[in-house]
Amino acid sequence: MDTSSFFVYPSDVTEKDARAIVFLETATDDDWQTLLDFTSTIRFHSGDIVIEQGDDDDSLAFIANGELEVLIAKGRSGKFERLTTFSEGSVIGEQSFLDRQPRSTRIRAITDGELYRLSRDAFTVLSARHPNLAMQVAMDLGRILSIRLRDTTKFLSASKK
Amino acid sequence: MSESAKPVFANFMQVTPTIPRWVWQILRLFSILTFAFLIWSLFNYSAITLTIFWGLAVPSLPLVFWLMPGLWRNLCPLAATNQLPRLFKLTFAKEIPPKIKRYANVVGLLLLFIAVPLRKIALNENADLLAMALLGIIGFALIGGILFKGKSGWCGSICPLLPVQRLYGQTPLAIVNNSHCSPCVGCTKNCFDFNPQVAYLADLYDSDPVLAGDRKFFAGMMPGLLLAYFYMPYSSEMPVYQLYLQFGLYCLIGIGTYQMIETLLKFSPQKNTALFALVSINIFYWYTAEVMAKTIALISPLDFAWWPVWTLRGFVAVMSVYWFWKTIEKEKLFLSQTFASSAQTKVASMRHLKKHAAKQSDNPSVILEPNGEEMVARPEMSLLDLLEANGHPINSGCRMGACGADPVAIIEGEERLEEKSAEETATLERLGYKTGVRMACCVKAAANIKINLDPNSIEQEEEEAEFEQDNSIHSVVIIGNGIAGVTAADYLRRHHKDIEIHLIGAEKYPLYNRMAISKLIYGRTALQSLILMPDEWYKKRNIQQWLNTQVENIDAIKQIVHLATGESINYDRLIITTGSNARIPAIDNWGIGGCYVLRTAEDGMAIRTYVQAHKCKRIIIAGGGLLGLEAAYAFTQVGLRVTVLERSESLLRRQLDSRAGGILHTYLAALGVTIIYQAEVAKVIGESHIDAVKLKTGETLKANLLLVAAGIVPNSKLIQDKNLETNKGILVDAHLRTSMKHIFAAGDIAELRENRGKLPGLWPVAVDQGRVAALNALGGDYSYHDKPVATGLKVVGVELTSMGEFSGLESDTIIAQKAGDKYRKLVIRDRRVIGCILLGYSEYSSKVVARINSGEELEAEQIEVLQNGDWQLFE
Numbered sequence A: 001m002d003t004s005s006f007f008v009y010p011s012d013v014t015e016k017d018a019r020a021i022v023f024l025e026t027a028t029d030d031d032w033q034t035l036l037d038f039t040s041t042i043r044f045h046s047g048d049i050v051i052e053q054g055d056d057d058d059s060l061a062f063i064a065n066g067e068l069e070v071l072i073a074k075g076r077s078g079k080f081e082r083l084t085t086f087s088e089g090s091v092i093g094e095q096s097f098l099d100r101q102p103r104s105t106r107i108r109a110i111t112d113g114e115l116y117r118l119s120r121d122a123f124t125v126l127s128a129r130h131p132n133l134a135m136q137v138a139m140d141l142g143r144i145l146s147i148r149l150r151d152t153t154k155f156l157s158a159s160k161k
Numbered sequence B: 001m002s003e004s005a006k007p008v009f010a011n012f013m014q015v016t017p018t019i020p021r022w023v024w025q026i027l028r029l030f031s032i033l034t035f036a037f038l039i040w041s042l043f044n045y046s047a048i049t050l051t052i053f054w055g056l057a058v059p060s061l062p063l064v065f066w067l068m069p070g071l072w073r074n075l076c077p078l079a080a081t082n083q084l085p086r087l088f089k090l091t092f093a094k095e096i097p098p099k100i101k102r103y104a105n106v107v108g109l110l111l112l113f114i115a116v117p118l119r120k121i122a123l124n125e126n127a128d129l130l131a132m133a134l135l136g137i138i139g140f141a142l143i144g145g146i147l148f149k150g151k152s153g154w155c156g157s158i159c160p161l162l163p164v165q166r167l168y169g170q171t172p173l174a175i176v177n178n179s180h181c182s183p184c185v186g187c188t189k190n191c192f193d194f195n196p197q198v199a200y201l202a203d204l205y206d207s208d209p210v211l212a213g214d215r216k217f218f219a220g221m222m223p224g225l226l227l228a229y230f231y232m233p234y235s236s237e238m239p240v241y242q243l244y245l246q247f248g249l250y251c252l253i254g255i256g257t258y259q260m261i262e263t264l265l266k267f268s269p270q271k272n273t274a275l276f277a278l279v280s281i282n283i284f285y286w287y288t289a290e291v292m293a294k295t296i297a298l299i300s301p302l303d304f305a306w307w308p309v310w311t312l313r314g315f316v317a318v319m320s321v322y323w324f325w326k327t328i329e330k331e332k333l334f335l336s337q338t339f340a341s342s343a344q345t346k347v348a349s350m351r352h353l354k355k356h357a358a359k360q361s362d363n364p365s366v367i368l369e370p371n372g373e374e375m376v377a378r379p380e381m382s383l384l385d386l387l388e389a390n391g392h393p394i395n396s397g398c399r400m401g402a403c404g405a406d407p408v409a410i411i412e413g414e415e416r417l418e419e420k421s422a423e424e425t426a427t428l429e430r431l432g433y434k435t436g437v438r439m440a441c442c443v444k445a446a447a448n449i450k451i452n453l454d455p456n457s458i459e460q461e462e463e464e465a466e467f468e469q470d471n472s473i474h475s476v477v478i479i480g481n482g483i484a485g486v487t488a489a490d491y492l493r494r495h496h497k498d499i500e501i502h503l504i505g506a507e508k509y510p511l512y513n514r515m516a517i518s519k520l521i522y523g524r525t526a527l528q529s530l531i532l533m534p535d536e537w538y539k540k541r542n543i544q545q546w547l548n549t550q551v552e553n554i555d556a557i558k559q560i561v562h563l564a565t566g567e568s569i570n571y572d573r574l575i576i577t578t579g580s581n582a583r584i585p586a587i588d589n590w591g592i593g594g595c596y597v598l599r600t601a602e603d604g605m606a607i608r609t610y611v612q613a614h615k616c617k618r619i620i621i622a623g624g625g626l627l628g629l630e631a632a633y634a635f636t637q638v639g640l641r642v643t644v645l646e647r648s649e650s651l652l653r654r655q656l657d658s659r660a661g662g663i664l665h666t667y668l669a670a671l672g673v674t675i676i677y678q679a680e681v682a683k684v685i686g687e688s689h690i691d692a693v694k695l696k697t698g699e700t701l702k703a704n705l706l707l708v709a710a711g712i713v714p715n716s717k718l719i720q721d722k723n724l725e726t727n728k729g730i731l732v733d734a735h736l737r738t739s740m741k742h743i744f745a746a747g748d749i750a751e752l753r754e755n756r757g758k759l760p761g762l763w764p765v766a767v768d769q770g771r772v773a774a775l776n777a778l779g780g781d782y783s784y785h786d787k788p789v790a791t792g793l794k795v796v797g798v799e800l801t802s803m804g805e806f807s808g809l810e811s812d813t814i815i816a817q818k819a820g821d822k823y824r825k826l827v828i829r830d831r832r833v834i835g836c837i838l839l840g841y842s843e844y845s846s847k848v849v850a851r852i853n854s855g856e857e858l859e860a861e862q863i864e865v866l867q868n869g870d871w872q873l874f875e
C-alpha cells in the first residue's frame, strides 16, 4: 500500500501530484465545456465547510482553485483532524455521486476558492442530452473506483501475509 | 488563510516545537560530555561505573523508548555525534547505496544479536572492553554522519537500538519533536524521526514487503532474545558458539510463535507485533525491576525492598495494556488517511476549469445565510434552480409562484430583483409574507443578493387592515381543505374577524402540495415537507380544521352540512371546494392489485409501498399528459422501466404542438422512458395482482403496476344534490355563486357558466377562485373570468412554459423557432400575444407570461424583430 502521504518530505513535494489518477483524460475541449456547463459554481471562503459528514448530497465537484482539507472526527472527543488535502484540479465526491450514500468525511476550505458541482440531477439531464459524454463520465468514474478497489484488494491480500 | 486543522498524524514539521532548538543543542552538548565522562570513569572507576551503567542506565532506556521515544532520539549522544558533521556542514551528505539501505535493518539487528550475548561473555564485567566498544560505535556514528546525508548514516539505518525503539516507540505517550533535522532532507523511508506515530504502521503496510518483514521478524525475536538473556542458565564454561546457538534458538522460538499466532489466530501484523512488544516490555521489566532495585540498594544507603519492584512491574503491566489498546485503535485512522490520500483524482489540465472560471467571473452571486455559502448565478436560472443544483433542501411544486412551496428570505438586495408577478404576490400574501420574502422559483438572481432558506428569519409586521364586516354572518363552512378551500378560509378571516370558519377535509392531512406528490414515489421527499402551512397557521387565524372528515350531504334549505361522523354544522355561507378525482376510463378487470391513480398523497405513498413490496420492474402509465409524464420521471428515478401510453399522436396535447412534442419525446426517450402513441388500455391481466395490460389493439405488455393518468373528473359526491345546478362540475356564475344564493364553489369543482364544459383543473385557478368566492361570500362584489394560465412540466431538465392559445388560427401571426432541442413559439392576434410555448427558454418565461396577462400591444417592428430571432424584448 502507498503510505507516502504520511511522509511528504519537503525535498520531494512534486511526487504527490504524480500519483493522481487522471479524470477524463481523453475528453476534448468541447466535452469539457459541455460538462462544465452542467455544473453549478460555488465560491468558497477559507474556513467554510464545503461538504459535511453525514449529509445527503450526491454531487461530484471539480476544484477550480483553492485548497481544502478532509477532516475526520478523532477519538472520543470527536475533534476534527485532517486526513488529507485537496487542491486545484482535484475531483471530489465521486463516491456519494455514484452510490448516493451520505458523505463520509467533512471537507473544509483552507483558502478561498471556487468549485464546480455536478449534481446527480444535472447528470441525469446530461445523460439525456449528451449520452456519449455522460457515458464517458460514468465509465471513467467506474475506472477510478475500480483502481481504488484494486488497491484495496491488493492491500487486503498483502495484509494477510 | 484560515487556521487549518491539525493533521491526524502530524509529522514533526507540522507541529510547533515547545522547546526551542538551541536548548536541545545545549542539552546535547551535555549528553556528549556525559558520554565522555562515562568512558573516562569506565577506565578509572570501572566497578561502580559498570554497576550503574548496566544496573540503572541501560534498564531505564526501554521505558524512555516506550513512553517518550523522541526524548531519546534528541538526546542520544551517538545521534548527537552522528549529527555533528551536519550541524557544522562538514558532511558529504551522500545518498546511501540502495543495496545497503535494504540491508540496514538487518545489520542493526545483527549488531544487537551480537551485542546482547556479548554482555554475558564480557561486557557486563569488562569495563575496558565496554569502553572500547562504545568508542568504536560512536566512531562509526561519526563517520556515518560525515559520509551520509541526514540521519541515514547511523540513527535512521544501522543503529542496533533502532529496531527496539521502533518496536516500543510506535505509539508514544508523549511526542517530543525531532530537533535534529532542520531541515528534513528525506533521507530515510517511513522515517521514525519524521512521523513517529505512524512510521511503524507505514512499514507494516508498505508496498515493499521487505519493510514489514523486518518489523515482524524483529518483533518475533524480541521476547526470545530477552528470555535468553534473563532466563536461560549460563555459566562462563559454556563455549561461545553454544551460547550464540542457544540465543538463536530462543529467538527462533519467538519468531515461530509469531508465525503460529499469525497463521492460527489470524492476527493482523499490527496486532501481532504490538502483542509481541507488550510481552517483551513485560519480560524485560519483570527481570530488570529487581536488578534496578538491587543496584539502588548497592549504591545508596537504602535497603532492598520488594515493593518498588512490584510497583514497577505492575506499572509496566497496566501501562502496556493501555499502550496496546492505543496502538490497535490507531490502525483505523491510519487506514482512513491512507485511503483518503492514496491517489487522488485530478483533471488532466487546469485549462478547462480556468476557462470556465473566466466565463462567469462577472456573474452575480447569491450568498446563503447563515453559513455564508456563495453560489454563482446564471442568467437563465431561477433561485430555485440554483438552490437545487447546489443540493440545498428546498421544496418545490408548481415552479411558477403559485403553490407556495419555496419561500425564501431575501436579506439583502431585494430592491435589485425583478418585480413580483400577480401570482407570486397572491401566494406570498396567503403565506403571510409582505416584505423581504420571495418565492425562489420566481426570482432570477440578476444581481448580488443575500438570502436565508428560512423565510421566518425576516420579521413581518402584523397586518391590521380596516374594513367593514358584515355582522349578520356568523358561520362559514368550507368543504374541502385543498388549496381553493384554504385560500378561501384565509381571505374570510382577513375580511372578517369574528365569524366561525369551519374547514372540513376528507384527507388525513392539512393542506399539502398536491402538485409535488409524484416526489413521494421516489422517496426523496417525505409527506412532512409537502405540508404547506404549519398547524399554527390555522390556530392563529382561528380556523376550525376538521381533518379526516367527510361531508355526507348538504341541506341547502336548512343550511346544514351533515358529516359522515353523524355530526352536523349550520352555516350562513357555504363554500364548496371539493376538487376533483382522477378519471378512470373503462378498463376491464381494473382494481386488482397494482392498479393506481395519482391524486392524493395517500396514492403517492401507496404506490411507493407497492413498488417495494412487489419488487416492481415494469411500470405502465396510461396518459401522456403533465401528470403522466411527471409520474414517469418519478419512476425512472427509482430505476424502473417505464412505458407511457398516449391515446393521441403526440405528448402533452394540451400544452404543446407537435414540434415541441417531438423535442420532448426525444428527451424523455433518452431518460429511458418508452412512449407508445395511439395506445389505450383495454384490460388488466392478472389474478389478484397485475401481470400485464392488454391494449385496445390487442397487443399485451408486461407490467407490475399500472398508473392511470387520464385527466380528472370533478368530485361527484356532492354534485348529486338536487338543489345545486350542475353540469360536469358545479355550475357557478362569475361571482362563483352556485344556483343557491348562500353557496359558492371554487377550484377544480367549479364550472363557470360562461365557460360551460371547461374544467381547467389548475392550482392558480383554484387560488384565484378561492379568494373571489370568499370575498363574495362576505358580501363583496368580485368576479372571476376564465383566463390563460401558464403551465410547465416538472421534470428535471425540461424547462417548459406553455400558456394560452398556443396553436393559433390561420389569421394569427405565429412565430415559431426551433434551435436544436429548444423551441420557442408565440401566437400573436391583433398585435397581442395570446399564447406561447417556450421549451428550453426559461429566460423569457416571466416577461412573456406578463405580456400575455397584460394584453399590451406589440409594435409592428417589435414583431419583426422577434420574427428575425431577436428576443431581447423578453429577457
Ligand SMILES: Cc1cc2nc3c(=O)[nH]c(=O)nc-3n(C[C@H](O)[C@H](O)[C@H](O)COP(=O)(O)OP(=O)(O)OC[C@H]3O[C@@H](n4cnc5c(N)ncnc54)[C@H](O)[C@@H]3O)c2cc1C
Binding pocket: B397, B398, B479, B480, B481, B482, B483, B484, B485, B504, B505, B506, B507, B514, B515, B516, B517, B518, B549, B550, B551, B552, B577, B578, B579, B580, B598, B599, B600, B627, B715, B717, B718, B746, B747, B748, B749, B761, B762, B763, B764, B766, B791, B792, B794
Ligand atoms: C400530481 C399532480 C400534479 C399537478 N401539477 C399541477 C401543476 O403543475 N400546475 C397546476 O396548476 N396544477 C397542477 N395540478 C392540479 C392542482 O393540484 C389542482 O388543480 C388543485 O389542487 C385544485 O385544488 P382544489 O382545492 O380545487 O381541489 P383539491 O386539491 O382536489 O382539494 C379538494 C379537497 O377536498 C376534499 N374533499 C372532497 N370531497 C370532500 C367531502 N365530501 N368532504 C370533505 N372533504 C372533501 C378532498 O379530499 C381534497 O382534499 C396537479 C395535480 C396533481 C394531482
Ligand code: SF4
Binding pocket: B150, B151, B152, B156, B178, B181, B183, B184, B185, B186, B187, B188, B189, B191, B192, B193, B194
Ligand atoms: S528523513 Fe528527515 S526527519 Fe528522518 S532522519 Fe532523515 S532528515 Fe531526519
Ligand code: FES
Binding pocket: B395, B396, B397, B398, B399, B400, B401, B402, B403, B404, B405, B406, B427, B439, B440, B441, B442
Ligand atoms: S411557488 Fe415556487 S414552486 Fe410553487
